[in-house]
Amino acid sequence: MISLTGITKSFGSRQVLQDVSFDVARGRLTGFVGGNGAGKTTTMRIILGVLNASSGEVSLDGRPIDGDALRSFGYMPEERGLYPKMEINEQLTYLARLHGIDKQGATRRADDLLERLGLGPRRKDKLESLSLGNQQRVQVAAALVHEPDVLIMDEPFSGLDPLAVDEVVTVIGEHAARGIPVLFSSHQLEVVERLCDDLVIIAGGAIRATGTREELRTAHSSARWELEARTDTGWVRGVPGVRVEELAGDTTVFHADEAVAQQVLRDAVARGEVTSFRPVRPTLGEIFRDIVVDVPRSDDEPTTPSTKEEAA
Numbered sequence: 001m002i003s004l005t006g007i008t009k010s011f012g013s014r015q016v017l018q019d020v021s022f023d024v025a026r027g028r029l030t031g032f033v034g035g036n037g038a039g040k041t042t043t044m045r046i047i048l049g050v051l052n053a054s055s056g057e058v059s060l061d062g063r064p065i066d067g068d069a070l071r072s073f074g075y076m077p078e079e080r081g082l083y084p085k086m087e088i089n090e091q092l093t094y095l096a097r098l099h100g101i102d103k104q105g106a107t108r109r110a111d112d113l114l115e116r117l118g119l120g121p122r123r124k125d126k127l128e129s130l131s132l133g134n135q136q137r138v139q140v141a142a143a144l145v146h147e148p149d150v151l152i153m154d155e156p157f158s159g160l161d162p163l164a165v166d167e168v169v170t171v172i173g174e175h176a177a178r179g180i181p182v183l184f185s186s187h188q189l190e191v192v193e194r195l196c197d198d199l200v201i202i203a204g205g206a207i208r209a210t211g212t213r214e215e216l217r218t219a220h221s222s223a224r225w226e227l228e229a230r231t232d233t234g235w236v237r238g239v240p241g242v243r244v245e246e247l248a249g250d251t252t253v254f255h256a257d258e259a260v261a262q263q264v265l266r267d268a269v270a271r272g273e274v275t276s277f278r279p280v281r282p283t284l285g286e287i288f289r290d291i292v293v294d295v296p297r298s299d300d301e302p303t304t305p306s307t308k309e310e311a312a
Contacts, residue, residue: 001023001024001025001026001060001061001181002023002024002047002058002059002060002150002181002183003022003023003024003057003058003059003060003062004020004021004022004023004043004046004047004056004057004058005021005056005057005058005059006019006020006021006055006056006057007019007020007021007043007046007053007055007056007057007058008020008053008054008055008056009039009042009046009051009053009054009205010054015054015205016039016042016205017039017042017043017046017053017054017205017206018204018205018206019056019206019207020039020043020056020202020205020206020207021056021207022200022207022210024181024182024183024198025181025197025198026179026180026181027176027177027178027179027180027181028176028181028182028197028198029172029173029176029182029184029195029196029197029198030181030182030183030184030196030197030198030199030200031184031185031186031192031195031196031198031199031200032044032183032184032185032200032202033185033186033189033192033199033200033201033202033284033288034185034201034202034203034292035203035292038202038203038204038205038292039202039204039205039206040154040185040202041078041154041185043202044075044152044154044183044185046058047065047152047183048070048073048075048152049065049067049070060150069149069150071099072148072149072150073148073149073150073151073152074143074144074146074148074150074151074152074153075143075151075152075153076139076140076142076143076152076153076154076156077154078154078155078158078185080135080136080139081139082127082135082138082139082142083127084126084127084128085126085127085128086126086127087123087124087125087126088114088119088122088123088124088125088126088127088130088138088141089107089110089111089114089123089124091127091138091142092106092109092110092113092114092138092141092142092145093106093107093110093145094106095142095145095146096109096110096145096146099146101146106145109145109146109147110123110141110145111123113141113144113145113171114138114141116167116170116171117137117138117140117141117164117167117168117171118137118163118164118167119134119137119138119141122134132159133159133160133161133164135159136156136157136158136159136160136164137160137164137167137168139156140153140156140168140171140172144171144172144175147175147178148175148180149180150180150181150182151172151175151176151180151181151182151183151184152183152184153172153182153183153184153185154184154185155185155186155187156168156172156184156186157186157188157191158186158187165188165191169191169194169195172184172195173195184196189283189284189285189288190283190284190285192284193213193283193284193285196213197212197213198210198211198212198213199211199212199213199216199284201216201287201288201291201292203291203292204292208291208292209287209291213284216284216287217281217282217284217287218281220282220286220287220290220291221279221280221281221282222255222282223255223256223257223258223261224245224253224254224255224279224280224281225253225254225255225256225261225264225277225278225279225280226251226252226253226276226277226278226279226280227251227252227253227254227264227265227268227274227276227277228250228251228274228275228276228277229250229251229268229271229272229273229274229275230250230272230273230274230275231250231271231272231273232249232250233247233249233250233251233252233268234247234252235267235271236252236254236264236268239256239260239263239264239267240260241256241257241260242254242255242256242260242264243255243256250275253280265277
């Protein structure tokens with residue numbers, strides 16, 4: 001497990017991370033969600049040792065992360081960093097060999113990953129000849145080719161069409177199933193909601209929420225209910241204590257406390273057959289918007305020539 005405890009980071013007088021603490025469990029996919037300038041990439045780079053924290057600790061299974069441990073990490077940066085004029089299978093083989101894998105094993109891993117990610121027929125193509133989406137698939141393969149013990153991915157689904165997202169999700173999920181901790185950031189909240197086991201929401205350089213998908217949806221649920229019946233449900237608008245959010249003939253979504261909601265259900269049963277009655281829990285997108293709506297950007301670090309490339 002990766003654990004961050006009390007991480008702060010300042011650039012000059014500007015503090016861009018404030019007491020960042022969360023865990024990335026083994027065998028689980030942890031989604032790291034935040035707007036531009038929230039502090040995601042800076043946090044990831046501190047985990048990887050690219051940046052030093054101003055204070056706080058990062059550990060792997062209770063031990064500080066040293067150079068030996070970092071060599072077993074897989075990292076996919078948001079910006080592409082591969083060689084554009086190099087054949088993609090040659091490039092992946094080279095990266096695997098840098099991690100001490102013999103040539104035969106490195107070639108096999110590169111070819112297997114390219115096949116799994118839908119790029120088998122393109123293995124001899126130069127990276128620059130591929131579409132941006134296919135270049136992103138190669139970047140994913142580069143992070144996985146040495147079968148890392150920890151996987152950190154910054155916007156792995158950027159530029160991918162739905163089919164490619166499904167392929168990448170499957171491959172990443174298989175690596176998590178090996179028992180490794182996986183942390184990934186994404187602006188595609190619907191993908192995060194479908195894929196992740198755990199969520200970390202950061203805004204303004206501070207952690208605003210953590211937990212499993214279901215824990216967060218339960219914790220941030222408002223008193224919303226959906227009623228479906230065989231008869232028109234417009235009468236719900238006249239019930240004291242009810243605020244109707246959506247009304248479409250035999251279906252209504254409304255806000256009310258539980259006692260009032262149960263009375264609505266009893267009244268609906270008395271009027272005719274009820275086909276469905278349930279609480280409406282928020283989506284990740286709704287939770288995210290509620291949490292960050294009033295939080296100012298941290299803007300991470302100042303974009304001076306020495307730190308511009310480290311902005312998150």
